[in-house]
Amino acid sequence: MAKPLSVFGELVRNFFKKASTQGYPFKKASVDSNFRAQIKYDPALCVGCQLCVKNCPADAIKIIQINPEDKPQVGADGKVIPVHRKFECKIDLTRCIFCAQCVDSCFKKALSSSQDFELASTDRSSLVYIKKYQDASQDKADSEEKEQK
Amino acid sequence: MEMIKELLIQLFEILIYPGLLFLFVAALLADWIDRKLYARMQNRQGPPWYQPLADFVKLISKETIIPKHAVGKHLFRVLPYLAISAVVVCIFFIPISGSLALMSFQGDLIAAAYLLSIPTMCFFLIGWTSSSPYSAVGAMRVLTQFFAYEVPMILVLIGPAIVAGSWRIEDIAYYYSANPSMMFVNILGFIVALITMQGKLERVPFDIPHAETEIVGGVFTEYSGKLYGFIKLAISIEMIVVAALFNAVFMGGSLGLEGFLGFLLFCFKVLIIILISAIIRSAMARVRIEQMINFCWRVLVPIAMLQLIISIIARAFHG
Amino acid sequence: MPKITVPLGPQHPALKEPGNFMLLLEGEEIVDATLRLGYNHRGIEKAAEARNFVQATYLIERVCGICSHSHATCYVTNVENIAGLEIPQRAKAIRVVIGELERIHSHLLWLGVAAHEIGFDTLFMYSWRDREYVMDALEALSGNRVHYSMNTIGGVRRDISKEAHEDILKKLDILEERTNYYIHLATQEPTLHARTKGVGALPKEEAIRRDACGPLLRASGVARDVRKDDPYLIYDQLDFKVITSDACDVFGRLYVRVFEILESIKILRQVLSNLPEGPFAVKTPFKIPAGESVTRYEAPRGEDIHYVKADGGPNPARVKVRAPTLANFESVSYMLTGDQLADAPLIIAAIDPCFSCTDRATIVASGKQSVQSLKDLRTYGIEFYKKKGIDFTKVK
Numbered sequence: 001m002a003k004p005l006s007v008f009g010e011l012v013r014n015f016f017k018k019a020s021t022q023g024y025p026f027k028k029a030s031v032d033s034n035f036r037a038q039i040k041y042d043p044a045l046c047v048g049c050q051l052c053v054k055n056c057p058a059d060a061i062k063i064i065q066i067n068p069e070d071k072p073q074v075g076a077d078g079k080v081i082p083v084h085r086k087f088e089c090k091i092d093l094t095r096c097i098f099c100a101q102c103v104d105s106c107f108k109k110a111l112s113s114s115q116d117f118e119l120a121s122t123d124r125s126s127l128v129y130i131k132k133y134q135d136a137s138q139d140k141a142d143s144e145e146k147e148q149k
Numbered sequence: 150m151e152m153i154k155e156l157l158i159q160l161f162e163i164l165i166y167p168g169l170l171f172l173f174v175a176a177l178l179a180d181w182i183d184r185k186l187y188a189r190m191q192n193r194q195g196p197p198w199y200q201p202l203a204d205f206v207k208l209i210s211k212e213t214i215i216p217k218h219a220v221g222k223h224l225f226r227v228l229p230y231l232a233i234s235a236v237v238v239c240i241f242f243i244p245i246s247g248s249l250a251l252m253s254f255q256g257d258l259i260a261a262a263y264l265l266s267i268p269t270m271c272f273f274l275i276g277w278t279s280s281s282p283y284s285a286v287g288a289m290r291v292l293t294q295f296f297a298y299e300v301p302m303i304l305v306l307i308g309p310a311i312v313a314g315s316w317r318i319e320d321i322a323y324y325y326s327a328n329p330s331m332m333f334v335n336i337l338g339f340i341v342a343l344i345t346m347q348g349k350l351e352r353v354p355f356d357i358p359h360a361e362t363e364i365v366g367g368v369f370t371e372y373s374g375k376l377y378g379f380i381k382l383a384i385s386i387e388m389i390v391v392a393a394l395f396n397a398v399f400m401g402g403s404l405g406l407e408g409f410l411g412f413l414l415f416c417f418k419v420l421i422i423i424l425i426s427a428i429i430r431s432a433m434a435r436v437r438i439e440q441m442i443n444f445c446w447r448v449l450v451p452i453a454m455l456q457l458i459i460s461i462i463a464r465a466f467h468g
Numbered sequence: 469m470p471k472i473t474v475p476l477g478p479q480h481p482a483l484k485e486p487g488n489f490m491l492l493l494e495g496e497e498i499v500d501a502t503l504r505l506g507y508n509h510r511g512i513e514k515a516a517e518a519r520n521f522v523q524a525t526y527l528i529e530r531v532c533g534i535c536s537h538s539h540a541t542c543y544v545t546n547v548e549n550i551a552g553l554e555i556p557q558r559a560k561a562i563r564v565v566i567g568e569l570e571r572i573h574s575h576l577l578w579l580g581v582a583a584h585e586i587g588f589d590t591l592f593m594y595s596w597r598d599r600e601y602v603m604d605a606l607e608a609l610s611g612n613r614v615h616y617s618m619n620t621i622g623g624v625r626r627d628i629s630k631e632a633h634e635d636i637l638k639k640l641d642i643l644e645e646r647t648n649y650y651i652h653l654a655t656q657e658p659t660l661h662a663r664t665k666g667v668g669a670l671p672k673e674e675a676i677r678r679d680a681c682g683p684l685l686r687a688s689g690v691a692r693d694v695r696k697d698d699p700y701l702i703y704d705q706l707d708f709k710v711i712t713s714d715a716c717d718v719f720g721r722l723y724v725r726v727f728e729i730l731e732s733i734k735i736l737r738q739v740l741s742n743l744p745e746g747p748f749a750v751k752t753p754f755k756i757p758a759g760e761s762v763t764r765y766e767a768p769r770g771e772d773i774h775y776v777k778a779d780g781g782p783n784p785a786r787v788k789v790r791a792p793t794l795a796n797f798e799s800v801s802y803m804l805t806g807d808q809l810a811d812a813p814l815i816i817a818a819i820d821p822c823f824s825c826t827d828r829a830t831i832v833a834s835g836k837q838s839v840q841s842l843k844d845l846r847t848y849g850i851e852f853y854k855k856k857g858i859d860f861t862k863v864k
Contacts, residue, residue, distance in 0.1 A: 006656035007432045007590060010649070014192040020597050021193045032604070034626070036611035057519060057526040099526045099617045104625060113611070191593035282474045286493070286809065353587050354659055362482040362585045362813045364474075434659040435587025437810045438496060 036100045037117040041089040043133035045110035048087050052102035052111060060095035061102055064088045066132060086133035093119055093127045167245050172237055176385035177201040179423055183388070186427040201385070208378030216371045221278045228271045228278070229372075229379040235267035236387045243393045244319050244402050246412035256316040261394055262303055265349065268387055269295050272358070275380070276368030287367030290358040293438055297445035298348030298355070304453035305338035305345075308460040309398050312467075318397050325401030332401060334463040338456040339399045341449050343422070346395065347429055348441070350388050354433040355441055392422040471499065474809065478507045482585055482813030485823035489800075489816065493809055501804040501812075503797060508824040516787040521547055521621060521756050524784055528774075531789055532825040533614055534577060537563075537570045538767035539774070539789065539825075540619040545700065546776035547621050547784075550759040557744035559623035560701045564739050565636075566610065566618050567701075568732040572643065573602040574768035575725040575732075578820045579650065582722065585813040586663040591653070598646045601639045608632050621756075623749025633740060640733050647729045654722060664719040668803040668815035671716055678798040682770020683728070684819050686712045687720035694766035708735050718811075718818045755780070767792050769820045791825030 022029065031037070039061075052061055070083045100113045121127055162168055180201040188195030219225050241251040242261045250257075269291060276288025310316050312331055313324035325332055348355040359367025366372070369380055396402060396418045403411030436444070472493050478486035486507035492500040512531055516524040529540040541563055548555060576599040583591035603613045609632055610616035610625075618624050654660060670680065675688035685692050693710040695703040711727040713720035758780040765772045770792030777786040796819040803815050840848070853859070 002658040002661060003656050004658050005428075005432045007653060008428070010594070010653075011190040011428065011431055011590070014594075015186075015189050017192055019189070019192055019194040020600070023194065032608045032611075034608055034611045036617070055520070055522050057523040097526060097530075097615070098612070099615070100611065101522065101526065101617075104620070191590050192597060193593060282472055285472065286474060286496075289495075353589075356587060357810070360587060360810065362587070363810050365481055431590045433588065434583070434591075434657070434663050435810075436659055436662055437808055439808075440662050 031115050031117055033115065035115050035117065036098050036113045038093070038098075038114050038119060038129065039091055039096065039100065039102060040112050040114045041091070041129075041131045042110045042112070043087055043089065043131055045108045046087045046089070046133075047108055047110075048085055049108075051105045051107070055101050055105045057099060057101065058095045058097045060092045060097075062090040062092075064090065088130065088132045091129040093129060094124075162241075162251055167240055167251065169237060172240060172386050172389065173382070175389050176382060177205065179389050179392075179419075180385040182420065183423055183427050186424060187431055190427070190431045205378050205382060208381065209375050211374040213374030213376050214371075216279065216281065218280055219278055219371065220280050224274065225278045226376065228275050229376050229383060232268040232271035232383040233379055233386065235264050235271070236383060236390050239264040239390050240393065242318050243390070243397050244322050245393065245415055246403065246408060250319050253317055253319045258306060258310055258316050258318050258321070258398070261318065262306055265387070265391065265394070266295070266299060268383055269349070271383075272368050275372070276358075279368070279371035281371055283364040283366065283370040284368050286364050287358050287370070290364075290438055291368055294348060294351075294355065294357055294441060297442045298345040298449075301341055301445055301449035301453045302345040302349065304450065305335075305341045305456055306398060308335050308338040308453075308456045311457070311460045312464050314464065318394070322397045322402035325399075326404045328467075329401065329404070331463070331467065332399070334459060335399055335456065337452055337459070339395070341452050341456065342395055342399060343425055343429070344449065345445075346391055346422075346426060348445070349391055350384065350426070352426065353430045354436050356435055357438050357441060360435055388423065388426075389419065392419045392426075395422055476812060476816075482816070483823075484581070485821075487821065487823045489804070489812070491804070491809065491812060496808050496810065498804050498807055498809060498812060501801045503801055505797070505823065506827055509827040510824065513787050513789060517783055517785065520782045521778075521784060522752065524787065525619060525621065526615075526617060528787065528789070529615055529617060529619075532791065532822050534574045534822065535570065535767040535769060535772070535825075536615050537566050537618065538765050538772050539791075540617075541567065541701075542763050542765040542772050542774040543776060543787070544619040544621055545763045545765075546761040546774055547756060547778070549761040549763070550776065550778050551621070551753050551756050553622055553750060553753065555623050555750060556747050557702070558627075558746050558748045561739050561743050562624045562626075562628060562748060563619070564701050564703070564706075565628065565736060566606070566616055566624075568736050568739075569602055569606055569609075569636075570616075571732045571768045572729050573599055573606065574820070575729050576602065578725055578768075578817075579722070581820075582718075582814060582817050585817045586660070588657075588660065591650075591660075594646075595650065598643065601643055605632075605636050605639050608635060620749060621752045623747070625749070627748045628740075628743065633743070636736070637740060640736055644730065644733050647726060647733070650726055654719075654726065661719070663811075663814065664722060665715075665717060667718045667811045668807060668818055669717050670799055670803050674802060675716075675799065678802065679795050680770075680799050681795045682767070682792050682820075683721055683724045684770065684796050684799065686710065687724045688716045689714040692771075694764045694771050698764055700763070700765065702739070706735055706738055718814055721818045755782075756784075769793060769822060770796060789825075791822060793819065793822045793826045797821070797826065 046063065048063055048065060050063060053063055064087065065085055066088045067083070067086045072083050073081050075081050103111045103113055119127070164170060181196065181198055184200070185195040215222055215225055239261050242253065242257040244250040273288050273291045273295070276284040276291060309321050312334055313321040315321060315324070347353070351358055359369060369377060372380060393415070396415065400418055403415045406414055474491045474493055476489040476491055477483050478488050488504040488507070490502040490504070491498050512527060516527050519527060525540055525544060528543040529536045531539045576595050580592040580595040580599070583589070583595065606616060607613050609628060610618045618626065670684070670688050672689045675685050675690060680688065681692065689712055691710045691712045694700070696710050708731045711724050711731060713723045715723065756778045758778055760775070760777040762773065762775045772792055773790040775786070775788040776784055779785040800816060800819060804812055807815060
């Protein structure tokens with residue numbers, strides 16, 4: 001029954017086994033491809049229904065229209081062209097609990113979960129994920145501006 | 150001129166080898182080896198080689214806080230150094246490289262055993278002066294545990310002395326080097342000594358005085374910064390010294406090899422003792438204080454007595 | 469011998485969460501123990517009333533870290549009962565899978581914690597290493613290691629894919645082997661016996677009188693398990709045993725938990741081998757009608773009871789949580805009295821306490837009731853520390 005040092009065999013076996021711990025910050029840790037980490041936003045797909053905002057348990061996500069002044073215009077053929085509403089998404093990573101309910105709520109699939117889990121930062125302002133709608137022409141203008149600088 | 154030279158040699162021996170500096174390096178290394186072995190047996194990576202040094206430097210650079218309600222603040226400050234000096238003096242009696250110790254006289258085995266009990270007394274006083282409930286319970290446990298393991302430990306140390314017919318550590322080591330087969334006479338005593346060593350060094354299964362999940366830091370709860378660093382160092386040095394003493398007394402020290410080779414053999418055997426200690430530490434749970442006393446007095450003391458009788462008979466036959 | 473009082477907590481290495489136990493000691497023996505809770509009150513029940521039903525799911529999940537799925541399932545079942553939803557069989561089966569994986573994870577975690585309390589760190593490291601298999605399986609299934617967020621009103625949020633299915637079965641084989649090793653170890657290691665046998669005795673009558681639940685009650689020889697007594701989800705179709713032990717001590721609790729891991733593995737194999745086909749969720753209703761519901765759930769730590777009341781509005785009108793630890797705390801002071809100080813952490817750990825689950829309400833001592841705004845509290849705090857010589861006014 002009771003045998004002292006009964007764990008000895010296991011100790012020897014483990015001594016020669018590869019360690020199951022990792023030197024984390026020096027060696028990158030991997031997560032499963034299903035892992036829910038930072039939420040990514042695709043402004044091209046968003047229609048601004050605000051369902052994600054309504055269902056967010058942590059009040060972390062904001063969807064703001066960036067062109068509220070734009071009016072519907074009448075085209076050359078007399079048809080009314082509706083405003084192309086453009087949105088900006090702000091996710092406060094200090095509030096987000098990574099439940100990905102917003103991903104489930106979004107029926108346009110504008111939001112998705114990514115596997116970026118290393119989000120720590122010493123700067124508070126970098127902890128807000130901001131993504132704005134940008135059309136192709138504006139992208140070009142931005143890059144030109146950068147080049148000039 | 151001669152006198153100055155002698156003085157310098159003595160200073161070298163006390164401060165560098167085999168004194169403070171050597172012991173400091175050896176203690177940190179032994180600490181690392183112990184931790185690494187412990188970690189590997191638990192299937193962990195374990196700390197890098199400089200971890201004990203980094204820990205020590207960190208503790209040294211921290212602020213030392215002395216509790217307001219501590220009784221005897223001077224005592225509180227002095228005790229860690231007292232513990233260190235006692236174990237450092239003890240190494241001088243042990244022949245590390247070759248067959249000669251730095252200091253040797255008839256009866257130094259007893260002196261070494263007494264010097265080794267000074268740190269324990271220091272730890273008791275440390276707990277008492279801290280006057281916090283955890284330290285008080287820890288201090289009581291230190292003393293209770295001391296009465297449990299000290300008797301079998303001293304008893305088994307007498308065995309080799311009887312076989313070798315001398316109270317000198319040097320002579321005992323020399324005797325075993327000359328008659329290696331006589332080592333097997335003391336095998337029971339050696340096992341008892343290894344178990345009591347866990348008590349002496351307060352390691353699992355006998356780490357009762359500072360069982361962290363029960364009484365936080367035990368006697369050391371109120372210690373911080375430099376003073377705590379030195380306590381840690383004292384415990385590491387004590388580990389080396391106890392292992393070296395057992396090596397000299399039970400395993401014949403460097404087995405008659407002189408110089409550097411003898412030193413290497415000595416270190417190797419000390420490492421084996423540390424390995425055994427690490428295995429015991431990782432294979433067991435901590436026992437309760439009354440279970441420990443029962444075990445020491447009901448199991449270890451009779452075995453130690455039996456060992457004494459065997460030693461006397463062996464002595465009679467071997468002459 | 470003079471009696472001394474030793475505080476165990478709120479900050480103590482043996483406690484993973486703040487709680488306070490004042491132990492009156494005579495030498496090493498505990499003559500009296502007083503329990504004080506309330507260091508972890510987070511006002512979750514009130515906060516749930518300020519959120520809509522979907523948001524509250526994630527809030528209730530965070531009542532507890534270890535049994536997050538238990539609380540969420542309990543709450544979601546309540547809401548589904550009120551709305552009159554019939555959830556698909558596949559969703560029920562997936563809920564059982566996650567729930568049993570969670571049970572294995574919780575029991576392995578407990579084994580490690582208990583081993584650490586008695587200084588057996590090697591067992592602690594081994595059991596936590598093996599727990600990683602369950603954690604990995606849960607991560608692959610749900611997308612997170614702790615807060616699985618699998619439940620939604622009307623079913624579950626993710627399906628079990630074929631690969632994940634095989635992966636879990638493979639991991640279960642390893643876990644079964646490891647669990648058998650722990651059983652082997654627990655029956656052989658003498659120091660483990662010395663520390664657990666006869667410690668924290670709770671006789672059967674006393675356990676019933678003090679309303680214990682979960683593994684604590686089962687280790688006192690009472691076969692109570694909500695999964696058997698009041699089957700929910702698909703537990704009535706599954707074949708499993710309720711593990712009991714007549715030891716009535718910490719060893720019995722160890723025995724019950726380790727063997728429950730084996731039972732959970734058995735359940736998981738049954739469910740995974742014939743997972744019902746079909747959808748894994750029905751549409752979440754837009755509006756929850758007025759009504760109320762109570763659900764019981766066998767969490768790893770014992771019986772979990774939730775009550776939800778809806779008044780037809782977007783938010784729940786009342787949510788009440790009774791975590792299993794609350795029922796078990798009643799027995800702690802009884803078990804502590806007469807034992808050694810050295811056993812106190814183990815006895816407390818043996819009920820697998822979860823303080824933050826338990827801290828549902830704080831009772832302010834009568835006569836001292838007062839209401840303070842956040843601003844007042846802040847000034848009070850600054851003044852309090854100023855008296856101690858620490859100035860916080862410069863801190864922004």
